[in-house]
Amino acid sequence: MKYADEYRDKEIALGLAKTIRAETHLERPYRFMEFCGGHTHAISRYGLEDMLPNNLRMIHGPGCPVCVLPAGRIDMAIRLAERSEIILCVYGDLMRVPGSQGASLLKAKARGADIRMVYSTIDAIRIAEENPEREVVFFAIGFETTTPPTAVMIRLAEKKRLSNFSVFCNHVLTPPAMQNILESPDIRSIGRVEIDGFVGPAHVSTIIGTAPYEFFAEEFGKPVVISGFEPLDMMQAILMLVRQVNENRHEVENQYSRAVTRDGNLRAKEEVSDIFELRDQFEWRGLGQVPYSGLKLKRAYAKYDAEVRFGMNELRVDDNPACECGAILRGVKKPVDCKLFGTVCTPETPMGSCMVSSEGACAAHWTYGRFRDHQQRRAS
Amino acid sequence: MCLAIPAEVTKLLSDEMAIVSIDGVSKEISVALIENLAVGDYVIIHVGYALTKIDPEEARRTLELLRELSVEGQGVAP
Numbered sequence: 001m002k003y004a005d006e007y008r009d010k011e012i013a014l015g016l017a018k019t020i021r022a023e024t025h026l027e028r029p030y031r032f033m034e035f036c037g038g039h040t041h042a043i044s045r046y047g048l049e050d051m052l053p054n055n056l057r058m059i060h061g062p063g064c065p066v067c068v069l070p071a072g073r074i075d076m077a078i079r080l081a082e083r084s085e086i087i088l089c090v091y092g093d094l095m096r097v098p099g100s101q102g103a104s105l106l107k108a109k110a111r112g113a114d115i116r117m118v119y120s121t122i123d124a125i126r127i128a129e130e131n132p133e134r135e136v137v138f139f140a141i142g143f144e145t146t147t148p149p150t151a152v153m154i155r156l157a158e159k160k161r162l163s164n165f166s167v168f169c170n171h172v173l174t175p176p177a178m179q180n181i182l183e184s185p186d187i188r189s190i191g192r193v194e195i196d197g198f199v200g201p202a203h204v205s206t207i208i209g210t211a212p213y214e215f216f217a218e219e220f221g222k223p224v225v226i227s228g229f230e231p232l233d234m235m236q237a238i239l240m241l242v243r244q245v246n247e248n249r250h251e252v253e254n255q256y257s258r259a260v261t262r263d264g265n266l267r268a269k270e271e272v273s274d275i276f277e278l279r280d281q282f283e284w285r286g287l288g289q290v291p292y293s294g295l296k297l298k299r300a301y302a303k304y305d306a307e308v309r310f311g312m313n314e315l316r317v318d319d320n321p322a323c324e325c326g327a328i329l330r331g332v333k334k335p336v337d338c339k340l341f342g343t344v345c346t347p348e349t350p351m352g353s354c355m356v357s358s359e360g361a362c363a364a365h366w367t368y369g370r371f372r373d374h375q376q377r378r379a380s
Numbered sequence: 381m382c383l384a385i386p387a388e389v390t391k392l393l394s395d396e397m398a399i400v401s402i403d404g405v406s407k408e409i410s411v412a413l414i415e416n417l418a419v420g421d422y423v424i425i426h427v428g429y430a431l432t433k434i435d436p437e438e439a440r441r442t443l444e445l446l447r448e449l450s451v452e453g454q455g456v457a458p
């Protein structure tokens with residue numbers, strides 16, 4: 001695949017690993033958080049951790065929209081889907097996310113709810129056109145990458161004068177979540193993880209650009225390097241972070257310049273700001289209420305807002321107390337620190353959302369990392 | 381959820397849609413978020429939408445830099 005395979009060359013990766021090792025100072029730790037689930041996935045899949053020096057640790061952050069969706073929002077969607085007039089359209093990743101008491105959209109579907117998996121918002125529009133007598137609701141979820149497609153869809157629904165179409169909006173923003181990790185009030189109970197720098201989101205940044213991260217570099221004194229998702233991209237970004245740390249710099253640097261600019265995608269940003277506005281707060285699984293971190297439809301588009309249209313009440317449910325997703329999303333604990341990992345909780349029977357999405361830390365470790373644990377145990 | 385892949389634009393359609401090719405597999409996607417797109421451009425696609433164009437010049441420069449950084453490492457003892 002062009003613009004992918006070139007950035008997976010093993011020889012170059014080994015050379016980069018040597019450069020990283022040569023430049024890290026043995027006496028100090030380097031702790032970098034990758035915010036994005038896509039990065040977590042790449043690190044596990046290509047075994048990048050094995051190539052890095054022991055004093056350099058990658059901390060898996062909260063950056064997977066499926067993993068941070070609170071169980072209450074799943075319950076709300078299930079209630080909606082159980083209404084006979086409604087067809088609920090969802091991205092496939094959401095089907096197995098646990099709601100309260102083991103409920104999921106998949107189980108609701110098995111019980112007869114009309115829930116349809118879609119690949120794109122365009123499919124949801126088509127379903128609404130084909131079913132004029134039903135109410136079609138799109139379960140919108142995702143970071144800044146997935147929000148513009150939802151905005152385009154609402155504009156399209158308006159253009160086509162679709163009156164049976166609405167959106168259950170769960171879009172969230174990455175910068176407030178990053179800030180929350182650095183300064184949240186419940187750090188005292190859950191513990192804080194020391195972070196020396198961030199690997200910044202790849203595809204989120206294609207939309208919002210690198211500028212929003214300048215605040216972190218300045219305000220928190222943390223280097224941020226925006227990185228692509230291929231293994232060589234990640235290795236280069238890690239080297240760039242090592243150099244910033246060594247030189248006591250904290251700037252925003254852009255490794256992924258082939259796709260990301262400082263300002264991002266202006267057209268996409270415009271679409272989003274036309275249609276959405278900030279919520280005062282939004283609940284994140286594992287992070288709790290995060291101020292100004294979620295989006296809702298503007299009042300002018302209220303007829304497309306499923307929460308208004310169907311009088312949906314906010315449901316709050318506590319996560320399974322044994323599930324450590326909260327601490328894992330903050331990088332305080334690793335998947336293997338969870339008692340349920342690999343026993344009751346596997347990708348087939350996920351207890352927490354970190355095990356559902358392939359970009360979740362638990363699922364990534366289950367698929368690619370647990371054999372390494374086993375080898376390390378045997379070796380020691 | 382956020383995984384996205386590069387694809388080559390092979391045909392522009394009406395209504396801000398286009399056909400792209402991913403390793404020879406064709407797919408119809410929306411290009412409503414992209415300005416000034418031409419056949420032969422590479423874009424990053426995600427949930428059926430092109431998010432951004434790939435800049436071939438920057439892509440080449442990154443590869444060159446990666447090679448240089450890798451060679452720097454080859455000279456040091458493992």
Ligand code: SF4
Nearest residue numbers: 324325338345352362
């Ligand atoms: S292993 Fe399962 S239960 Fe434990 S933290 Fe991960 S998702 Fe939650």
